Amino acid sequence: MRALVVDHSAAGRLALGTVPDPVPGPDEALVKIAAISLNYGELPKSDDAAEGTVPGWDAAGVVERAAANGRGPQPGDRVVTWGLNAGWAELRAVPVGELAVLPAAVTFADAAALPVAGLTALRALRTAGVRPGQRVAITGASGGVGRFAVQLAHLAGAEVYALVGSPARGAGLAALGADHVLTGAEGIDTPVDVVLDNVGGSLLAELLGHIAPDGKVISIGATSGEPTPIQPYQLVLNRLTLVGIQAGGDTGADLGHLVRLLAEGRLQPSVDRVDSWEQAGKTALALLDREIRGKAVLTVT
Ligand SMILES: NC(=O)c1ccc[n+]([C@@H]2O[C@H](COP(=O)([O-])OP(=O)(O)OC[C@H]3O[C@@H](n4cnc5c(N)ncnc54)[C@H](OP(=O)(O)O)[C@@H]3O)[C@@H](O)[C@H]2O)c1
Structure with missing residues:
Protein backbone atom coordinates (compact mmCIF):
# COMPACT_ATOMS: atom_id res chain seq x y z
CA MET A 1 0.00 0.00 0.00
CA LEU A 114 -10.59 15.61 15.75
CA PRO A 115 -8.58 12.86 17.41
CA VAL A 116 -5.36 14.12 18.98
CA ALA A 117 -6.18 17.82 19.13
CA GLY A 118 -9.76 17.32 20.29
CA LEU A 119 -8.98 14.54 22.76
CA THR A 120 -6.11 16.52 24.25
CA ALA A 121 -8.27 19.58 24.78
CA LEU A 122 -11.10 17.48 26.25
CA ARG A 123 -8.84 15.58 28.62
CA ALA A 124 -6.98 18.72 29.69
CA LEU A 125 -10.24 20.41 30.66
CA ARG A 126 -11.40 17.28 32.44
CA THR A 127 -8.12 17.03 34.36
CA ALA A 128 -8.52 20.66 35.42
CA GLY A 129 -12.15 20.00 36.42
CA VAL A 130 -13.29 23.23 34.77
CA ARG A 131 -16.62 24.49 36.16
CA PRO A 132 -19.05 27.15 34.87
CA GLY A 133 -17.88 30.66 35.71
CA GLN A 134 -14.21 29.75 36.07
CA ARG A 135 -11.63 31.75 34.16
CA VAL A 136 -9.48 29.63 31.83
CA ALA A 137 -6.40 30.86 29.96
CA ILE A 138 -5.28 28.85 26.91
CA THR A 139 -1.87 29.39 25.34
CA GLY A 140 -1.22 28.48 21.70
CA ALA A 141 -4.96 29.08 21.30
CA SER A 142 -4.48 29.65 17.57
CA GLY A 143 -3.32 26.06 17.01
CA GLY A 144 -4.98 22.68 16.67
CA VAL A 145 -5.32 21.84 20.37
CA GLY A 146 -5.92 25.48 21.23
CA ARG A 147 -8.96 25.98 18.99
CA PHE A 148 -10.66 22.87 20.41
CA ALA A 149 -9.74 23.92 23.96
CA VAL A 150 -11.29 27.37 23.45
CA GLN A 151 -14.54 25.81 22.24
CA LEU A 152 -14.75 23.09 24.90
CA ALA A 153 -13.93 25.54 27.71
CA HIS A 154 -16.66 27.85 26.41
CA LEU A 155 -19.13 24.92 26.26
CA ALA A 156 -18.18 24.13 29.88
CA GLY A 157 -19.29 27.64 30.85
CA ALA A 158 -15.84 29.13 31.44
CA GLU A 159 -14.68 32.66 30.72
CA VAL A 160 -12.00 32.02 28.11
CA TYR A 161 -8.73 33.94 27.72
CA ALA A 162 -7.14 32.89 24.40
CA LEU A 163 -3.42 33.71 24.16
CA VAL A 164 -1.95 33.94 20.67
CA GLY A 165 1.25 35.12 19.00
CA SER A 166 -0.34 38.02 17.13
CA PRO A 167 -3.81 39.49 16.48
CA ALA A 168 -3.82 37.82 13.05
CA ARG A 169 -3.20 34.40 14.64
CA GLY A 170 -6.23 34.99 16.85
CA ALA A 171 -8.65 35.46 13.94
CA GLY A 172 -11.88 33.53 14.44
CA LEU A 173 -11.28 32.70 18.11
CA ALA A 174 -13.97 35.07 19.42
CA ALA A 175 -16.53 33.30 17.23
CA LEU A 176 -15.42 29.98 18.74
CA GLY A 177 -16.11 31.22 22.26
CA ALA A 178 -13.05 33.19 23.40
CA ASP A 179 -14.12 36.08 25.65
CA HIS A 180 -10.67 37.70 25.46
CA VAL A 181 -8.07 37.25 22.70
CA LEU A 182 -4.69 38.41 24.01
CA THR A 183 -1.13 38.51 22.76
CA GLY A 184 0.45 38.39 26.23
CA ALA A 185 -0.20 37.50 29.87
CA GLU A 186 -0.17 41.18 30.87
CA GLY A 187 -3.63 41.54 29.27
CA ILE A 188 -5.17 39.28 31.94
CA ASP A 189 -7.07 41.71 34.17
CA THR A 190 -8.32 39.21 36.80
CA PRO A 191 -6.34 36.12 37.90
CA VAL A 192 -7.47 32.95 36.12
CA ASP A 193 -8.40 29.64 37.76
CA VAL A 194 -6.91 27.38 35.12
CA VAL A 195 -4.14 27.59 32.52
CA LEU A 196 -4.07 25.11 29.65
CA ASP A 197 -0.54 25.50 28.32
CA ASN A 198 0.61 24.46 24.85
CA VAL A 199 3.60 26.77 24.62
CA GLY A 200 5.76 26.72 27.79
CA GLY A 201 8.78 29.03 28.01
CA SER A 202 8.64 32.63 29.17
CA LEU A 203 4.89 32.86 28.53
CA LEU A 204 4.13 30.05 30.99
CA ALA A 205 6.54 31.53 33.53
CA GLU A 206 4.79 34.90 33.26
CA LEU A 207 1.33 33.32 33.48
CA LEU A 208 2.14 31.82 36.88
CA GLY A 209 1.82 35.36 38.25
CA HIS A 210 -1.74 35.63 36.88
CA ILE A 211 -3.31 32.57 38.53
CA ALA A 212 -5.75 32.70 41.44
CA PRO A 213 -5.05 30.77 44.68
CA ASP A 214 -5.58 27.00 44.33
CA GLY A 215 -5.42 27.38 40.54
CA LYS A 216 -4.33 24.65 38.17
CA VAL A 217 -1.86 24.58 35.30
CA ILE A 218 -2.30 21.76 32.80
CA SER A 219 0.88 21.33 30.77
CA ILE A 220 0.05 19.98 27.31
CA GLY A 221 3.13 20.90 25.29
CA ALA A 222 6.07 23.28 25.01
CA THR A 223 5.91 24.46 21.42
CA SER A 224 8.04 27.53 22.10
CA GLY A 225 11.03 25.28 22.75
CA GLU A 226 12.18 27.79 25.37
CA PRO A 227 13.26 26.92 28.91
CA THR A 228 10.57 27.78 31.48
CA PRO A 229 12.09 29.68 34.43
CA ILE A 230 9.58 28.75 37.15
CA GLN A 231 9.91 30.30 40.62
CA PRO A 232 8.75 27.46 42.91
CA TYR A 233 7.39 29.92 45.49
CA GLN A 234 4.89 31.13 42.89
CA LEU A 235 3.42 27.63 43.14
CA VAL A 236 3.82 27.42 46.91
CA LEU A 237 2.35 30.77 47.92
CA ASN A 238 -0.83 30.34 45.86
CA ARG A 239 -1.07 26.54 46.33
CA LEU A 240 -0.98 26.01 42.55
CA THR A 241 -1.09 22.56 40.95
CA LEU A 242 1.04 21.91 37.87
CA VAL A 243 0.25 18.66 36.05
CA GLY A 244 1.13 17.21 32.65
CA ILE A 245 -1.32 15.22 30.54
CA GLN A 246 -1.19 12.83 27.59
CA ALA A 247 -4.08 12.44 25.18
CA GLY A 248 -4.09 8.88 23.94
CA GLY A 249 -5.38 5.47 24.91
CA ASP A 250 -8.89 4.08 25.31
CA THR A 251 -10.21 6.90 23.19
CA GLY A 252 -13.39 5.42 21.67
CA ALA A 253 -15.93 6.96 24.06
CA ASP A 254 -14.28 10.40 24.02
CA LEU A 255 -13.99 10.30 20.21
CA GLY A 256 -17.69 9.46 20.05
CA HIS A 257 -18.45 12.45 22.30
CA LEU A 258 -16.45 14.80 20.06
CA VAL A 259 -18.12 13.39 16.92
CA ARG A 260 -21.56 14.03 18.44
CA LEU A 261 -20.64 17.65 19.25
CA LEU A 262 -19.41 18.06 15.68
CA ALA A 263 -22.57 16.51 14.19
CA GLU A 264 -24.74 18.79 16.36
CA GLY A 265 -22.83 21.86 15.17
CA ARG A 266 -21.65 22.62 18.73
CA LEU A 267 -17.98 22.05 17.86
CA GLN A 268 -16.19 23.42 14.79
N1 LIG B 1 0.22 16.09 25.86
C1 LIG B 1 -0.32 15.59 24.75
O1 LIG B 1 -0.86 14.48 24.72
C2 LIG B 1 -0.30 16.45 23.53
C3 LIG B 1 -1.24 16.23 22.49
C4 LIG B 1 -1.25 17.09 21.41
C5 LIG B 1 -0.33 18.13 21.32
N2 LIG B 1 0.58 18.29 22.31
C6 LIG B 1 1.55 19.40 22.26
O2 LIG B 1 0.76 20.57 22.42
C7 LIG B 1 1.31 21.63 21.66
C8 LIG B 1 0.25 22.16 20.70
O3 LIG B 1 -0.03 21.17 19.73
P1 LIG B 1 -0.85 21.55 18.42
O4 LIG B 1 -1.06 20.31 17.68
O5 LIG B 1 -2.01 22.40 18.79
O6 LIG B 1 0.21 22.47 17.64
P2 LIG B 1 -0.04 23.66 16.59
O7 LIG B 1 -1.32 23.44 15.88
O8 LIG B 1 1.21 23.81 15.82
O9 LIG B 1 -0.25 24.92 17.55
C9 LIG B 1 0.79 25.32 18.41
C10 LIG B 1 0.64 26.78 18.71
O10 LIG B 1 1.73 27.14 19.56
C11 LIG B 1 2.06 28.50 19.31
N3 LIG B 1 3.52 28.70 19.34
C12 LIG B 1 4.16 29.44 20.25
N4 LIG B 1 5.47 29.44 20.03
C13 LIG B 1 5.68 28.68 18.95
C14 LIG B 1 6.85 28.32 18.24
N5 LIG B 1 8.07 28.74 18.59
N6 LIG B 1 6.70 27.52 17.16
C15 LIG B 1 5.48 27.08 16.79
N7 LIG B 1 4.33 27.41 17.44
C16 LIG B 1 4.45 28.21 18.52
C17 LIG B 1 1.49 28.85 17.95
O11 LIG B 1 0.59 29.91 18.20
P3 LIG B 1 0.96 31.43 17.83
O12 LIG B 1 1.55 31.44 16.47
O13 LIG B 1 -0.36 32.13 17.93
O14 LIG B 1 1.93 31.86 18.91
C18 LIG B 1 0.73 27.64 17.48
O15 LIG B 1 -0.57 27.97 17.01
C19 LIG B 1 2.54 21.05 20.96
O16 LIG B 1 3.66 21.34 21.74
C20 LIG B 1 2.28 19.56 20.95
O17 LIG B 1 3.46 18.81 20.89
C21 LIG B 1 0.62 17.47 23.39
Whole structure:
Protein backbone atom coordinates (compact mmCIF):
# COMPACT_ATOMS: atom_id res chain seq x y z
CA MET A 1 0.00 0.00 0.00
CA ARG A 2 1.01 3.64 -0.29
CA ALA A 3 1.84 5.58 2.85
CA LEU A 4 3.59 8.75 3.97
CA VAL A 5 7.02 7.80 5.21
CA VAL A 6 9.77 9.73 6.96
CA ASP A 7 12.26 10.75 4.24
CA HIS A 8 15.01 13.11 5.39
CA SER A 9 15.79 14.14 1.82
CA ALA A 10 12.22 15.38 1.17
CA ALA A 11 10.62 18.74 1.97
CA GLY A 12 9.15 18.53 5.45
CA ARG A 13 10.93 15.14 5.79
CA LEU A 14 7.81 13.38 4.42
CA ALA A 15 7.25 11.57 1.11
CA LEU A 16 4.83 9.02 -0.34
CA GLY A 17 6.28 5.52 -0.38
CA THR A 18 5.23 1.89 -0.48
CA VAL A 19 5.06 -0.26 2.66
CA PRO A 20 3.53 -3.66 3.53
CA ASP A 21 -0.20 -3.74 4.29
CA PRO A 22 -0.98 -3.89 8.02
CA VAL A 23 -2.04 -7.25 9.47
CA PRO A 24 -4.91 -6.65 11.93
CA GLY A 25 -4.93 -8.39 15.30
CA PRO A 26 -8.11 -10.21 16.40
CA ASP A 27 -9.52 -7.06 18.06
CA GLU A 28 -8.61 -4.72 15.19
CA ALA A 29 -10.68 -3.45 12.29
CA LEU A 30 -9.00 -2.78 8.95
CA VAL A 31 -9.85 0.75 7.79
CA LYS A 32 -9.39 2.22 4.30
CA ILE A 33 -8.25 5.76 5.05
CA ALA A 34 -9.78 8.77 3.28
CA ALA A 35 -8.36 11.72 5.26
CA ILE A 36 -5.66 12.34 7.86
CA SER A 37 -4.57 15.33 9.88
CA LEU A 38 -1.16 16.59 10.95
CA ASN A 39 -0.19 17.36 14.54
CA TYR A 40 2.79 19.46 15.60
CA GLY A 41 4.03 16.73 17.93
CA GLU A 42 4.26 13.95 15.34
CA LEU A 43 5.97 15.80 12.49
CA PRO A 44 9.52 14.65 11.78
CA LYS A 45 11.52 17.73 12.82
CA SER A 46 15.03 16.34 13.15
CA ASP A 47 17.35 13.53 12.08
CA ASP A 48 16.09 11.58 15.11
CA ALA A 49 12.91 10.53 13.27
CA ALA A 50 13.47 7.00 11.94
CA GLU A 51 13.80 6.97 8.13
CA GLY A 52 11.13 4.92 6.35
CA THR A 53 8.69 4.74 9.28
CA VAL A 54 5.02 5.67 8.81
CA PRO A 55 3.86 8.33 11.29
CA GLY A 56 0.23 9.25 11.85
CA TRP A 57 -2.04 9.62 14.84
CA ASP A 58 -5.28 10.89 13.22
CA ALA A 59 -7.13 9.18 10.35
CA ALA A 60 -10.72 8.75 9.13
CA GLY A 61 -12.11 6.36 6.56
CA VAL A 62 -14.30 3.31 5.85
CA VAL A 63 -14.10 -0.09 7.55
CA GLU A 64 -12.92 -2.60 4.97
CA ARG A 65 -12.82 -5.63 7.28
CA ALA A 66 -14.39 -5.93 10.74
CA ALA A 67 -12.34 -7.21 13.69
CA ALA A 68 -12.00 -11.00 13.59
CA ASN A 69 -13.55 -11.27 17.07
CA GLY A 70 -16.77 -9.69 15.72
CA ARG A 71 -16.57 -6.60 17.94
CA GLY A 72 -16.87 -3.02 16.71
CA PRO A 73 -17.94 -1.49 13.42
CA GLN A 74 -18.76 -3.52 10.32
CA PRO A 75 -17.58 -3.24 6.70
CA GLY A 76 -18.82 -0.03 5.11
CA ASP A 77 -19.10 1.86 8.41
CA ARG A 78 -17.46 5.29 8.32
CA VAL A 79 -15.11 5.82 11.28
CA VAL A 80 -12.56 8.17 12.82
CA THR A 81 -9.51 6.55 14.41
CA TRP A 82 -6.74 7.36 16.86
CA GLY A 83 -3.41 5.54 17.17
CA LEU A 84 0.22 6.08 18.08
CA ASN A 85 1.58 5.54 14.55
CA ALA A 86 0.98 4.32 10.99
CA GLY A 87 -2.21 6.32 10.42
CA TRP A 88 -0.89 8.13 7.34
CA ALA A 89 -1.45 5.21 5.00
CA GLU A 90 -4.08 3.78 2.65
CA LEU A 91 -4.95 1.09 5.24
CA ARG A 92 -4.83 1.15 9.03
CA ALA A 93 -5.40 -1.66 11.54
CA VAL A 94 -7.19 -0.09 14.52
CA PRO A 95 -8.20 -1.61 17.88
CA VAL A 96 -11.99 -1.31 18.09
CA GLY A 97 -11.63 0.70 21.31
CA GLU A 98 -9.72 3.46 19.50
CA LEU A 99 -12.34 4.56 16.97
CA ALA A 100 -15.82 6.04 16.69
CA VAL A 101 -18.48 5.63 14.00
CA LEU A 102 -19.30 8.76 11.97
CA PRO A 103 -22.80 9.89 11.06
CA ALA A 104 -23.28 10.65 7.34
CA ALA A 105 -23.29 14.41 8.02
CA VAL A 106 -19.68 14.44 9.28
CA THR A 107 -17.09 14.57 6.50
CA PHE A 108 -13.88 12.57 6.63
CA ALA A 109 -11.85 15.80 6.50
CA ASP A 110 -13.64 17.27 9.53
CA ALA A 111 -13.47 13.96 11.41
CA ALA A 112 -9.74 13.58 10.73
CA ALA A 113 -9.14 16.90 12.49
CA LEU A 114 -10.59 15.61 15.75
CA PRO A 115 -8.58 12.86 17.41
CA VAL A 116 -5.36 14.12 18.98
CA ALA A 117 -6.18 17.82 19.13
CA GLY A 118 -9.76 17.32 20.29
CA LEU A 119 -8.98 14.54 22.76
CA THR A 120 -6.11 16.52 24.25
CA ALA A 121 -8.27 19.58 24.78
CA LEU A 122 -11.10 17.48 26.25
CA ARG A 123 -8.84 15.58 28.62
CA ALA A 124 -6.98 18.72 29.69
CA LEU A 125 -10.24 20.41 30.66
CA ARG A 126 -11.40 17.28 32.44
CA THR A 127 -8.12 17.03 34.36
CA ALA A 128 -8.52 20.66 35.42
CA GLY A 129 -12.15 20.00 36.42
CA VAL A 130 -13.29 23.23 34.77
CA ARG A 131 -16.62 24.49 36.16
CA PRO A 132 -19.05 27.15 34.87
CA GLY A 133 -17.88 30.66 35.71
CA GLN A 134 -14.21 29.75 36.07
CA ARG A 135 -11.63 31.75 34.16
CA VAL A 136 -9.48 29.63 31.83
CA ALA A 137 -6.40 30.86 29.96
CA ILE A 138 -5.28 28.85 26.91
CA THR A 139 -1.87 29.39 25.34
CA GLY A 140 -1.22 28.48 21.70
CA ALA A 141 -4.96 29.08 21.30
CA SER A 142 -4.48 29.65 17.57
CA GLY A 143 -3.32 26.06 17.01
CA GLY A 144 -4.98 22.68 16.67
CA VAL A 145 -5.32 21.84 20.37
CA GLY A 146 -5.92 25.48 21.23
CA ARG A 147 -8.96 25.98 18.99
CA PHE A 148 -10.66 22.87 20.41
CA ALA A 149 -9.74 23.92 23.96
CA VAL A 150 -11.29 27.37 23.45
CA GLN A 151 -14.54 25.81 22.24
CA LEU A 152 -14.75 23.09 24.90
CA ALA A 153 -13.93 25.54 27.71
CA HIS A 154 -16.66 27.85 26.41
CA LEU A 155 -19.13 24.92 26.26
CA ALA A 156 -18.18 24.13 29.88
CA GLY A 157 -19.29 27.64 30.85
CA ALA A 158 -15.84 29.13 31.44
CA GLU A 159 -14.68 32.66 30.72
CA VAL A 160 -12.00 32.02 28.11
CA TYR A 161 -8.73 33.94 27.72
CA ALA A 162 -7.14 32.89 24.40
CA LEU A 163 -3.42 33.71 24.16
CA VAL A 164 -1.95 33.94 20.67
CA GLY A 165 1.25 35.12 19.00
CA SER A 166 -0.34 38.02 17.13
CA PRO A 167 -3.81 39.49 16.48
CA ALA A 168 -3.82 37.82 13.05
CA ARG A 169 -3.20 34.40 14.64
CA GLY A 170 -6.23 34.99 16.85
CA ALA A 171 -8.65 35.46 13.94
CA GLY A 172 -11.88 33.53 14.44
CA LEU A 173 -11.28 32.70 18.11
CA ALA A 174 -13.97 35.07 19.42
CA ALA A 175 -16.53 33.30 17.23
CA LEU A 176 -15.42 29.98 18.74
CA GLY A 177 -16.11 31.22 22.26
CA ALA A 178 -13.05 33.19 23.40
CA ASP A 179 -14.12 36.08 25.65
CA HIS A 180 -10.67 37.70 25.46
CA VAL A 181 -8.07 37.25 22.70
CA LEU A 182 -4.69 38.41 24.01
CA THR A 183 -1.13 38.51 22.76
CA GLY A 184 0.45 38.39 26.23
CA ALA A 185 -0.20 37.50 29.87
CA GLU A 186 -0.17 41.18 30.87
CA GLY A 187 -3.63 41.54 29.27
CA ILE A 188 -5.17 39.28 31.94
CA ASP A 189 -7.07 41.71 34.17
CA THR A 190 -8.32 39.21 36.80
CA PRO A 191 -6.34 36.12 37.90
CA VAL A 192 -7.47 32.95 36.12
CA ASP A 193 -8.40 29.64 37.76
CA VAL A 194 -6.91 27.38 35.12
CA VAL A 195 -4.14 27.59 32.52
CA LEU A 196 -4.07 25.11 29.65
CA ASP A 197 -0.54 25.50 28.32
CA ASN A 198 0.61 24.46 24.85
CA VAL A 199 3.60 26.77 24.62
CA GLY A 200 5.76 26.72 27.79
CA GLY A 201 8.78 29.03 28.01
CA SER A 202 8.64 32.63 29.17
CA LEU A 203 4.89 32.86 28.53
CA LEU A 204 4.13 30.05 30.99
CA ALA A 205 6.54 31.53 33.53
CA GLU A 206 4.79 34.90 33.26
CA LEU A 207 1.33 33.32 33.48
CA LEU A 208 2.14 31.82 36.88
CA GLY A 209 1.82 35.36 38.25
CA HIS A 210 -1.74 35.63 36.88
CA ILE A 211 -3.31 32.57 38.53
CA ALA A 212 -5.75 32.70 41.44
CA PRO A 213 -5.05 30.77 44.68
CA ASP A 214 -5.58 27.00 44.33
CA GLY A 215 -5.42 27.38 40.54
CA LYS A 216 -4.33 24.65 38.17
CA VAL A 217 -1.86 24.58 35.30
CA ILE A 218 -2.30 21.76 32.80
CA SER A 219 0.88 21.33 30.77
CA ILE A 220 0.05 19.98 27.31
CA GLY A 221 3.13 20.90 25.29
CA ALA A 222 6.07 23.28 25.01
CA THR A 223 5.91 24.46 21.42
CA SER A 224 8.04 27.53 22.10
CA GLY A 225 11.03 25.28 22.75
CA GLU A 226 12.18 27.79 25.37
CA PRO A 227 13.26 26.92 28.91
CA THR A 228 10.57 27.78 31.48
CA PRO A 229 12.09 29.68 34.43
CA ILE A 230 9.58 28.75 37.15
CA GLN A 231 9.91 30.30 40.62
CA PRO A 232 8.75 27.46 42.91
CA TYR A 233 7.39 29.92 45.49
CA GLN A 234 4.89 31.13 42.89
CA LEU A 235 3.42 27.63 43.14
CA VAL A 236 3.82 27.42 46.91
CA LEU A 237 2.35 30.77 47.92
CA ASN A 238 -0.83 30.34 45.86
CA ARG A 239 -1.07 26.54 46.33
CA LEU A 240 -0.98 26.01 42.55
CA THR A 241 -1.09 22.56 40.95
CA LEU A 242 1.04 21.91 37.87
CA VAL A 243 0.25 18.66 36.05
CA GLY A 244 1.13 17.21 32.65
CA ILE A 245 -1.32 15.22 30.54
CA GLN A 246 -1.19 12.83 27.59
CA ALA A 247 -4.08 12.44 25.18
CA GLY A 248 -4.09 8.88 23.94
CA GLY A 249 -5.38 5.47 24.91
CA ASP A 250 -8.89 4.08 25.31
CA THR A 251 -10.21 6.90 23.19
CA GLY A 252 -13.39 5.42 21.67
CA ALA A 253 -15.93 6.96 24.06
CA ASP A 254 -14.28 10.40 24.02
CA LEU A 255 -13.99 10.30 20.21
CA GLY A 256 -17.69 9.46 20.05
CA HIS A 257 -18.45 12.45 22.30
CA LEU A 258 -16.45 14.80 20.06
CA VAL A 259 -18.12 13.39 16.92
CA ARG A 260 -21.56 14.03 18.44
CA LEU A 261 -20.64 17.65 19.25
CA LEU A 262 -19.41 18.06 15.68
CA ALA A 263 -22.57 16.51 14.19
CA GLU A 264 -24.74 18.79 16.36
CA GLY A 265 -22.83 21.86 15.17
CA ARG A 266 -21.65 22.62 18.73
CA LEU A 267 -17.98 22.05 17.86
CA GLN A 268 -16.19 23.42 14.79
CA PRO A 269 -13.37 21.29 13.36
CA SER A 270 -11.31 24.44 12.64
CA VAL A 271 -9.86 22.94 9.49
CA ASP A 272 -7.78 25.78 8.06
CA ARG A 273 -6.30 23.90 5.13
CA VAL A 274 -7.05 20.75 3.11
CA ASP A 275 -4.40 19.45 0.69
CA SER A 276 -3.79 16.15 -1.06
CA TRP A 277 -1.38 13.93 0.85
CA GLU A 278 0.97 14.37 -2.11
CA GLN A 279 1.57 17.85 -0.63
CA ALA A 280 2.30 16.49 2.86
CA GLY A 281 5.83 17.91 3.11
CA LYS A 282 4.77 21.42 2.17
CA THR A 283 1.79 21.31 4.51
CA ALA A 284 3.98 20.06 7.36
CA LEU A 285 6.39 22.97 6.85
CA ALA A 286 3.47 25.42 6.86
CA LEU A 287 2.30 23.99 10.21
CA LEU A 288 5.78 24.27 11.71
CA ASP A 289 6.09 27.84 10.36
CA ARG A 290 2.85 28.86 12.18
CA GLU A 291 1.00 29.48 8.92
CA ILE A 292 -1.94 27.20 9.83
CA ARG A 293 -4.70 28.52 12.12
CA GLY A 294 -6.20 25.34 13.55
CA LYS A 295 -5.89 22.04 11.72
CA ALA A 296 -4.20 20.93 8.50
CA VAL A 297 -5.94 17.97 6.83
CA LEU A 298 -4.69 15.83 3.95
CA THR A 299 -6.91 13.75 1.68
CA VAL A 300 -5.66 10.27 0.79
CA THR A 301 -6.07 10.29 -2.97
N1 LIG B 1 0.22 16.09 25.86
C1 LIG B 1 -0.32 15.59 24.75
O1 LIG B 1 -0.86 14.48 24.72
C2 LIG B 1 -0.30 16.45 23.53
C3 LIG B 1 -1.24 16.23 22.49
C4 LIG B 1 -1.25 17.09 21.41
C5 LIG B 1 -0.33 18.13 21.32
N2 LIG B 1 0.58 18.29 22.31
C6 LIG B 1 1.55 19.40 22.26
O2 LIG B 1 0.76 20.57 22.42
C7 LIG B 1 1.31 21.63 21.66
C8 LIG B 1 0.25 22.16 20.70
O3 LIG B 1 -0.03 21.17 19.73
P1 LIG B 1 -0.85 21.55 18.42
O4 LIG B 1 -1.06 20.31 17.68
O5 LIG B 1 -2.01 22.40 18.79
O6 LIG B 1 0.21 22.47 17.64
P2 LIG B 1 -0.04 23.66 16.59
O7 LIG B 1 -1.32 23.44 15.88
O8 LIG B 1 1.21 23.81 15.82
O9 LIG B 1 -0.25 24.92 17.55
C9 LIG B 1 0.79 25.32 18.41
C10 LIG B 1 0.64 26.78 18.71
O10 LIG B 1 1.73 27.14 19.56
C11 LIG B 1 2.06 28.50 19.31
N3 LIG B 1 3.52 28.70 19.34
C12 LIG B 1 4.16 29.44 20.25
N4 LIG B 1 5.47 29.44 20.03
C13 LIG B 1 5.68 28.68 18.95
C14 LIG B 1 6.85 28.32 18.24
N5 LIG B 1 8.07 28.74 18.59
N6 LIG B 1 6.70 27.52 17.16
C15 LIG B 1 5.48 27.08 16.79
N7 LIG B 1 4.33 27.41 17.44
C16 LIG B 1 4.45 28.21 18.52
C17 LIG B 1 1.49 28.85 17.95
O11 LIG B 1 0.59 29.91 18.20
P3 LIG B 1 0.96 31.43 17.83
O12 LIG B 1 1.55 31.44 16.47
O13 LIG B 1 -0.36 32.13 17.93
O14 LIG B 1 1.93 31.86 18.91
C18 LIG B 1 0.73 27.64 17.48
O15 LIG B 1 -0.57 27.97 17.01
C19 LIG B 1 2.54 21.05 20.96
O16 LIG B 1 3.66 21.34 21.74
C20 LIG B 1 2.28 19.56 20.95
O17 LIG B 1 3.46 18.81 20.89
C21 LIG B 1 0.62 17.47 23.39
